[in-house]
Amino acid sequence: MKKTNLEISSATEKRQRISYGLVLLVVGLFIYLVFGLNTQAGSMATFGMNLSGSQALPIPDLVIPALPAIYAMVLISVFSGAYQLARGVRSTGWLVGIIAVTFVMSFLMWSAQDKSFNLTGMLSSSLVRATPIALAALCGVISERSAVINIGIEGIMLMAAQVAVITATVTNSLYVGLFGAIITGGLIAALHAYLVIRFKVDQTVSSVAINIFGAGTTAFISSRFMQSSGDALNNSGTFPIISIPLLAKIPVLGPVLFENNLIIYLAIILVFVMHIVLYYTPWGLRTRAVGEHPKAADTLGINVYLTRYVNVIIGGMIAGLGGAYFTVGSVGRFDEAMTAGKGFIGLAAMIFGNWNPIGAYTSSLIFGFADSLQVKLQILRIPIPSEFLLMAPYIVTMIILTGVVGRAIPPAADGQPYEK
Amino acid sequence: MSTTAAPAQDTGKKENKRNALWQELLIPILAVITGLIVGAIVIVASGENPFVAYGALFAGSFGTPADLIQGIQIYFATGDSKELLSAIYPFTESLVTATPYIFAGLSVALGFRCGLFNIGAEGQFFIGALCSAFVGYSLKGLPMIVHLPLAILGGALGGAIWGAIPGYLKARFGAHEVVNTIMMNWIAFKLSDWLLNGPMKASGFRPVTPNVELSAELPRFFPDPLRFNLGFFLALLAAYLLYWFLFKTTLGFEIRSVGANPDAAKYAGMNIVRNFVLVMFLAGGLAGLAGTAQVLGVDHWVGQGFSAGYGFDAIALALLGRSHPAGVVLSALLFGFLRSGATDMQSMARIPIDIISIIQGMVIVFIAAPDIIRWLYRIRAVKKEETVLTRGWGK
Numbered sequence: 001m002k003k004t005n006l007e008i009s010s011a012t013e014k015r016q017r018i019s020y021g022l023v024l025l026v027v028g029l030f031i032y033l034v035f036g037l038n039t040q041a042g043s044m045a046t047f048g049m050n051l052s053g054s055q056a057l058p059i060p061d062l063v064i065p066a067l068p069a070i071y072a073m074v075l076i077s078v079f080s081g082a083y084q085l086a087r088g089v090r091s092t093g094w095l096v097g098i099i100a101v102t103f104v105m106s107f108l109m110w111s112a113q114d115k116s117f118n119l120t121g122m123l124s125s126s127l128v129r130a131t132p133i134a135l136a137a138l139c140g141v142i143s144e145r146s147a148v149i150n151i152g153i154e155g156i157m158l159m160a161a162q163v164a165v166i167t168a169t170v171t172n173s174l175y176v177g178l179f180g181a182i183i184t185g186g187l188i189a190a191l192h193a194y195l196v197i198r199f200k201v202d203q204t205v206s207s208v209a210i211n212i213f214g215a216g217t218t219a220f221i222s223s224r225f226m227q228s229s230g231d232a233l234n235n236s237g238t239f240p241i242i243s244i245p246l247l248a249k250i251p252v253l254g255p256v257l258f259e260n261n262l263i264i265y266l267a268i269i270l271v272f273v274m275h276i277v278l279y280y281t282p283w284g285l286r287t288r289a290v291g292e293h294p295k296a297a298d299t300l301g302i303n304v305y306l307t308r309y310v311n312v313i314i315g316g317m318i319a320g321l322g323g324a325y326f327t328v329g330s331v332g333r334f335d336e337a338m339t340a341g342k343g344f345i346g347l348a349a350m351i352f353g354n355w356n357p358i359g360a361y362t363s364s365l366i367f368g369f370a371d372s373l374q375v376k377l378q379i380l381r382i383p384i385p386s387e388f389l390l391m392a393p394y395i396v397t398m399i400i401l402t403g404v405v406g407r408a409i410p411p412a413a414d415g416q417p418y419e420k
Numbered sequence: 421m422s423t424t425a426a427p428a429q430d431t432g433k434k435e436n437k438r439n440a441l442w443q444e445l446l447i448p449i450l451a452v453i454t455g456l457i458v459g460a461i462v463i464v465a466s467g468e469n470p471f472v473a474y475g476a477l478f479a480g481s482f483g484t485p486a487d488l489i490q491g492i493q494i495y496f497a498t499g500d501s502k503e504l505l506s507a508i509y510p511f512t513e514s515l516v517t518a519t520p521y522i523f524a525g526l527s528v529a530l531g532f533r534c535g536l537f538n539i540g541a542e543g544q545f546f547i548g549a550l551c552s553a554f555v556g557y558s559l560k561g562l563p564m565i566v567h568l569p570l571a572i573l574g575g576a577l578g579g580a581i582w583g584a585i586p587g588y589l590k591a592r593f594g595a596h597e598v599v600n601t602i603m604m605n606w607i608a609f610k611l612s613d614w615l616l617n618g619p620m621k622a623s624g625f626r627p628v629t630p631n632v633e634l635s636a637e638l639p640r641f642f643p644d645p646l647r648f649n650l651g652f653f654l655a656l657l658a659a660y661l662l663y664w665f666l667f668k669t670t671l672g673f674e675i676r677s678v679g680a681n682p683d684a685a686k687y688a689g690m691n692i693v694r695n696f697v698l699v700m701f702l703a704g705g706l707a708g709l710a711g712t713a714q715v716l717g718v719d720h721w722v723g724q725g726f727s728a729g730y731g732f733d734a735i736a737l738a739l740l741g742r743s744h745p746a747g748v749v750l751s752a753l754l755f756g757f758l759r760s761g762a763t764d765m766q767s768m769a770r771i772p773i774d775i776i777s778i779i780q781g782m783v784i785v786f787i788a789a790p791d792i793i794r795w796l797y798r799i800r801a802v803k804k805e806e807t808v809l810t811r812g813w814g815k
Contacts, residue, residue, distance in 0.1 A: 151598060151599075195785065195788075195789055199789040199791045199792060200789075200791075201785070201788045201789040202788055204537055204598060205739065205784065205788040206785065206788060206789075208537075208539065208732075208735060208784070209781050209784040209785045209788065210781075211732070212732045212735070212736065212777060212780055212781040212784060213777070213778060213781030213782070213785075214781075215732070215777060216774050216775075216776075216777025216778040216780070216781055217774075217777075217778055217781075219772070219774035219777065220462070220772050220774035220775055220777070220778060223772040223774060224466055224771075224772045225466075340606075341602065341603070341606050344599055344602045344603070347599055348599055351596075385614050385618065387610045387611065387613045387614035387617075388610070388614065390610045390613075391606070391607050391610045391611070394603040394604075394606045394607050394610075395603075395607065397599070397603050398589070398595070398600055398603045398604075401589075401595040401596065401599055401600060402589050402593045402595040402600075
């Protein structure tokens with residue numbers, strides 16, 4: 001019995017080994033045909049390392065001959081593909097990494113040939129664009145760890161974004177706006193929690209209702225009150241950028257990590273706080289127990305309902321913070337449907353990050369990278385229609401969901417109502 | 421003892437069954453009424469009179485009886501049908517609005533029957549509309565009997581393929597269809613932006629497709645401002661066919677079994693993968709037909725934001741109609757009247773049309789949580805089988 005199991009697993013392993021090897025070879029060929037043949041020999045790609053207006057000490061820009069760099073990527077990809085076919089590498093993470101890095105690098109070389117491309121600027125904007133996605137993902141992590149699915153993050157963020165800009169404009173204080181957004185997020189999440197815990201409403205359906213309701217109310221308030229009153233309700237300004245002394249002077253790292261606004265710092269702090277709370281405190285242990293096996297948790301005297309209420313509401317407050325990012329954190333105005341699917345992308349980041357805070361943040365960075373790459377490439381005027389570049393984050397989400405979901409393991413009781 | 425007890429129990433069961441059926445009808449009706457009351461509160465809160473607003477809504481969706489009587493009188497007195505036609509205009513316009521809702525609602529309802537949550541009706545709608553418009557304007561000189569079915573088929577197929585992709589990813593890899601269908605929506609919007617500004621753009625400044633050929637238009641029944649067309653009856657036909665498919669065929673039984681309990685269905689030898697892909701293919705096709713009916717029957721061209729709101733409305737419709745084709749048709753008619761009347765409400769009572777979305781959100785909550793309605797109106801619960809609507813991630 002044991003032997004047959006082993007045989008089966010070695011057979012699937014072999015198939016997986018060959019398919020990954022072939023994918024690497026195909027990627028190498030693709031890079032050669034698409035980027036290699038379309039790059040002029042002798043052209044240089046310039047990567048800017050300094051962000052204008054930042055405090056960091058200036059360093060020289062990176063100038064790389066484009067064609068040799070692309071050929072190097074082809075070689076790496078083909079060589080590792082051949083090695084994989086012959087011997088096999090145990091870690092699939094490495095293989096996926098090699099595929100992603102060689103592809104992205106040669107893509108950058110090709111699009112930056114004979115042009116200048118600001119690398120530091122792109123890394124910085126990746127972090128900025130990852131922030132709302134990360135906050136959505138953290139909201140998902142904390143509520144799903146207690147086994148409550150919340151697909152209504154998009155709607156929560158939209159409503160919180162609107163409340164933030166209105167309260168901040170009226171009171172003339174960004175902090176009141178931020179507070180308002182967090183409270184809004186908490187209240188709506190509390191409603192979701194009440195519906196799914198008290199009335200046992202299907203969790204997906206309840207969240208979808210929140211999304212519809214959010215889109216409806218924000219559009220209603222926007223067209224009934226905000227558009228007619230000009231800037232009186234819809235011009236809050238944004239949080240200023242805070243440079244951390246000394247650290248901001250480090251080249252590249254400084255402008256990327258230490259010259260950001262309050263919400264971006266808060267998101268990074270939250271990741272670590274949530275990691276510690278989930279894995280090193282009694283409350284985190286209880287939360288995880290409720291998410292994995294609520295009956296056992298209940299038997300041990302943990303209040304399952306209370307745990308779920310608190311986690312979902314805290315999650316909603318985090319999503320509210322994410323909503324505040326859209327208005328008082330970045331543009332200072334509210335537009336209808338301005339969240340543009342970020343709440344859902346956050347859910348994909350949560351799954352890709354395997355329902356843990358640091359993983360979720362890391363995968364949000366990947367989405368942020370895809371998003372900012374797309375923006376930078378539009379500026380470079382490469383011969384791909386901008387609409388296709390705009391699709392990139394959504395396609396990446398689908399690929400990640402498809403490739404990872406089989407291996408990612410959600411909390412065992414995720415999505416199931418608990419009955420005593 | 422037992423002989424006397426058995427009939428009593430039997431009648432009790434029967435009564436229980438009748439009560440369950442009664443509640444099945446009562447709860448959606450009460451949910452809609454409660455939604456309208458919440459809407460009225462929002463209208464009051466924004467400083468308008470709800471009676472004026474709902475009055476305008478009613479006149480905008482049904483027309484006024486006085487106009488209708490006058491129109492009939494003039495028609496019989498002088499043979500002039502102009503007054504009569506303008507009196508029935510609001511009513512026919514509501515049916516025109518309801519047509520895509522019927523198709524889109526059926527799409528989501530079919531998904532629910534198989535345990536799949538199709539939020540992608542909006543993208544499938546758009547792709548279907550673009551495909552049928554393309555067949556409609558690019559083929560020239562064909563007779564209607566060939567061109568119209570081709571255009572309809574093109575729209576259905578476009579939507580079906582757009583729906584089948586997340587269906588396949590769900591069946592084969594377990595990727596959650598809710599997130600994937602939403603991603604497919606965004607991809608559809610970006611793709612349509614590109615198509616409408618590039619390959620499919622009509623000459624001129626606006627990013628719209630050319631008008632479809634006359635031979636691809638769904639025939640209209642009345643002279644011009646009235647847009648009532650064959651699409652409405654096609655939608656009713658689709659609802660009947662879906663009913664027949666779901667409840668009278670083996671495949672339909674399989675789909676419902678997979679929806680009710682995938683483990684049991686698998687144990688009984690049913691092919692889950694095939695059912696998921698098939699259902700999403702058909703659901704996408706129905707949503708594609710919704711777009712097709714709108715293009716070929718009403719607008720005759722496609723512009724940006726063409727599908728706005730249909731996808732989420734379709735979810736509300738399917739829930740309201742209890743995922744039953746007949747229920748979907750009834751609730752689509754209700755939505756048709758609401759949406760078409762809301763335009764009048766906006767112009768006459770200055771209430772933004774988005775109030776309808778708020779009402780819809782509330783209705784979904786009330787339908788999904790019948791306990792709230794029971795609690796509000798003090799209705800006693802009747803025990804019945806709960807249908808499972810959705811499941812967690814990748815299960």
